[in-house]
Amino acid sequence: MPSSSPSVYEPSAAPDVLGELEKESRMGGAMDGETSAREVRRIDISDFARRKEEIAEQLWSASVDIGFFQVTHHGIPVEDIRAAFQRAEAFFDLPAETKAQWPLARNAGWEHKAQIRPSTRTPDQKESYQITRPRMAGLWPSEAELPGFQAATLAFERQCWEVGMRLLSCFAFKLGFDPEFFTRAHDPQLPSYQSTLRMLHYFAVDPALKDELGLWRAGAHTDFDCLTLLFQRPGQGGLQVLPGKEAEGRQWTSVEPAEGVITCNIGDMLTRWSDDQLPSNFHRVRNPLPHEYQGARYSLAFFCQANEDAVIEGPGKKYPPITGAEYLRQRISANFSNRY
DSSP states (O other): OOOOOTTTTTOOOHOOOOOOOHHEEEEEHSSSSOOOOOOEEEEOOOSHHHHHHHHHHHHHHOOOHEEEEEEESSSOOOHHHHHHHHHHHHHHTOOOHHHHHBOOBTTBEEEEEEBBOTOOOOOOOOEEEEOGGGGGGSOOOOOTTTTTTTHHHHHHHHHHHHHHHHHHHHHHHHHHHOTHEEEEEEEETTTTTTOOOEEEEEEOOOTTTTTTOOOOOOOEEESSSSSSEEETTTTTEEEEEEESSTTTEEEEOOOOOTOOOEEEEEHHHHHTTTTTTSOOOOEEEOHHHHHHHSSSSEEEEEEOOOTTTOOEEETOOOSOOHHHHHHHHHHHHHHTSSOO
C-alpha cells in the first residue's frame, strides 16, 4: 500500500507534470466552445459515518464521469459561509497600499492580477488572498485593520479541511488505501502543511474593457491540488466546466451558485494519485454576458494540497513518485511567474 512517507522518494524530472502544463496551454483563451446542459451531481453527505460506503460510491461515480460534484449537508453552517464572504469583502475593500504589505509568496499572501494561465497568457481579472497556515508570518491584517479576521478565518479554514478530509477518505476507500491515508498526507499540525484557503475577488466589468479580447476572470485550467472545495455566492455565476479529460468537443457546462452548497472538483494531484482513474477536468470563470450582473464576483476556494513531504504515488505506480512540494513548485511557478 502506498505511503505518505518521503523515505523512498528519489527526485525525478517528472515530465508528466510538464505534459499537464502543455495540455493547458493548448486550451487557448477564446470564448470558444458550445454550452450544453449536463448534470453536476449533488450529493448529500449527512450521517457520514453510517453512510460512508454509499457516499463513496456516489462520489466516485460523479468524479469518474465529470470530475465535478456538489455536496450538501456537509456540516458548515450557512451563517459561517456568509460570514466568511463578509470577511473577504472587508479584506479586499482595504486600500491597495495596505494589502501590498502582505505580498504573495509560496502560496500565501495577496496578489493582484498576478496569475497568468498557460491557456490565456493574460492575467486573470481578479485579486486573491491566500492562507496557508505555516507560511503566514507577517501576512495577516492587524486587529486594528480587521478585528477578529485572523481567528475567524483560521476557524473557517479548519471547517473546510474537515469536510475535505471526509471526502478524501471516500477516495482512499475506493483506491484501496487505509481510511486515514489522505488525512496523514494533509496533516495541518506539520510545518510541511500546504493546503490553502483562497479568497477571490473578480473585478466588476469595466465598460471600457468589456469587448477586450483575451481578458478572462479565470482562464481555462485544471486545479493542481487533490480536491477543491468552492463556495459561490448566489447571483454571481460564471463558473463553467468542460467534462472530458481530453476536452474534445468543447462542450462547456455552467455550474450555477447555490447558497450552502459546496462545489467540488478533482485536482491533478489526485488524478496522479489514482493512476488517472479520477479525471481533473478543465474549468473557467467567464466574463458576464451583457444581460447578466456586471458587478464584482466573490468566491472562496479551499485547496486540499498534499503536504510538502507527502509522496504522490498511485496504487499501480503508473507514474514515478514525486513529493507534494516538488509537484506544487512546478505547477505554481508556471502560473505565478516563479512566485513559489
